[in-house]
Amino acid sequence: MNVDEPCVKAAPSTATTRKGGSPTIPLGVYVLAVGTFTMLTTEFIVAGILTQLAAELDISVAQAGLLITVFAAGMVIGAPLMALLTLRLPQRMTLILALTVFAVGHVVVALGSDFTLLMIARFFTALATGAFWAIAGVVAAKSAGPGMASRALGIINAGGMLATVLGVPLGAFASQYFGWRGSFWGLAVLAVISALLIARHVPNNLSQHSNVSIRGELAGLRSTRLWLTLAACATTTGGVLATYSYISPLLIDGTGFSETVIPLVLISFGVGSLIGSLVGGRLGDAYPHLLTVIAPATSTLILLAICLLSEVKLPMIALVALLGFFGLGANPILASLAINYGNKAPTLASSLTVAGFNAGTVVASWAGSKSLESALGTTGPVVLGACVAALTLIPVITLSVLAKRSAHQELAHNV
Numbered sequence: 001m002n003v004d005e006p007c008v009k010a011a012p013s014t015a016t017t018r019k020g021g022s023p024t025i026p027l028g029v030y031v032l033a034v035g036t037f038t039m040l041t042t043e044f045i046v047a048g049i050l051t052q053l054a055a056e057l058d059i060s061v062a063q064a065g066l067l068i069t070v071f072a073a074g075m076v077i078g079a080p081l082m083a084l085l086t087l088r089l090p091q092r093m094t095l096i097l098a099l100t101v102f103a104v105g106h107v108v109v110a111l112g113s114d115f116t117l118l119m120i121a122r123f124f125t126a127l128a129t130g131a132f133w134a135i136a137g138v139v140a141a142k143s144a145g146p147g148m149a150s151r152a153l154g155i156i157n158a159g160g161m162l163a164t165v166l167g168v169p170l171g172a173f174a175s176q177y178f179g180w181r182g183s184f185w186g187l188a189v190l191a192v193i194s195a196l197l198i199a200r201h202v203p204n205n206l207s208q209h210s211n212v213s214i215r216g217e218l219a220g221l222r223s224t225r226l227w228l229t230l231a232a233c234a235t236t237t238g239g240v241l242a243t244y245s246y247i248s249p250l251l252i253d254g255t256g257f258s259e260t261v262i263p264l265v266l267i268s269f270g271v272g273s274l275i276g277s278l279v280g281g282r283l284g285d286a287y288p289h290l291l292t293v294i295a296p297a298t299s300t301l302i303l304l305a306i307c308l309l310s311e312v313k314l315p316m317i318a319l320v321a322l323l324g325f326f327g328l329g330a331n332p333i334l335a336s337l338a339i340n341y342g343n344k345a346p347t348l349a350s351s352l353t354v355a356g357f358n359a360g361t362v363v364a365s366w367a368g369s370k371s372l373e374s375a376l377g378t379t380g381p382v383v384l385g386a387c388v389a390a391l392t393l394i395p396v397i398t399l400s401v402l403a404k405r406s407a408h409q410e411l412a413h414n415v
Contacts (some may be wrong), residue, residue, distance in 0.1 A: 074126025156292010
């Protein structure tokens, strides 16, 4: 078999069917989305409580910001590493263990006062988050069954996007009444609830692990198409977040918004990304390559429009929302393609998409900070984001061409 051809191992599906005959997404997928909501909330929540946290721990705001950096680094390292270390464990058990470690890590942060201890707890929490995110994607795809994988992954991804819309603002709101530690206590409780729901609603018989080996998983990664997909994961997310990470200075200095309005504009990005994930997931199984080309092409145009219209308020609100819709809407499709092209290593392939998304975020946000100090000023990150988003067209167009070539070859062979 050509290792570049998508190959999904058959697994029992838990999808149900409506009266009309069309399949529906099983409840377990929505339960997994609750878990991703919990875990992605913690990735961004620190940004909303930095000043409180820094003041109580008697450290600088910049030093407190390292809690965000160490978490992102843990996600990049942890997703593929934990996927390999937990290969022989039942997937439901791995999900529950990840949530347990997540809950314990948040209790440590909520009780701790030593900054080094908090950094260590955040790192191990990130390892658990990476493991959960990777395995949740595989379990969701298998639960939904053939032809519904992108839709299921769209729901999982929407859980993460909902964290930017509701999770982070709610965490910041809770910190005003219960202190910054209250936000971490709340996430610990939500993780425990998520673990109980997974134990109740996620099946434990989706795959067999007895014959799985690290060597076999690594051998399953010999796919050019998989690595093209991972490159697209890094650039598409990096292009958007290079801009989004530093959009506030542009909105204040360039557009003229007051600081009190900025959260509302950022929520429009979160709403756009949430809707984009759901729409992309629903259409992704039918038109995967078309949508993965349209999304970065449109994102590039939107970013260029932001550069040109940065001084006009109403268009900027719409453009920020559209950036969320198109910029992150193709992520569930890319995750689904990675699982397909991962052949016999779907879990490791899924974990690498998590690493790819986060690696793109880390590199692009760092480069964005440098571009902010350039002669371009507040539009520097936007110009950088447009260039990175445009780079996504190289791997996705290549994937589209390869897919068409394979389809023509298969048609000729059948004839």
